[in-house]
Amino acid sequence: MPDGGFKAKPDELVTHAGTVLKLGERLNQAGTKGGGVDLGIETYGIIGQAFSGDVREQIAETAAALNELGEGLTDFSEGIKEAGGAYERFEKEVQELLELFKED
Known part of the structure; x- marks a missing residue:
């Protein structure tokens, strides 16, 4: 990150998920x-x-590995989606907090 910061776009995280x-x-x-x-x-x-x-053994092992990887990616996608939601909630909470300190 050339600018030294990390930016997350919740909608892009949901798409990626x-x-x-x-x-x-x-x-x-x-x-x-x-x-x-x-x-x-x-x-x-x-x-x-x-x-x-x-060969039959290898077929069964490969199928099991593919299913395990597929399940892992499915779980990982849920984590990505939750991260997007967490970013949105955090941004909203920060905005609400800043509003409390805003000078009228």
């Missing part, structure tokens, strides 16, 4: 969809099915 929420939802959808991948016999053949256990 919405973007993060959508990303979290997309990751959850990808995890759910990926976790449902079925490795049928045609994928590896009858003999190859004996060796597909590791």
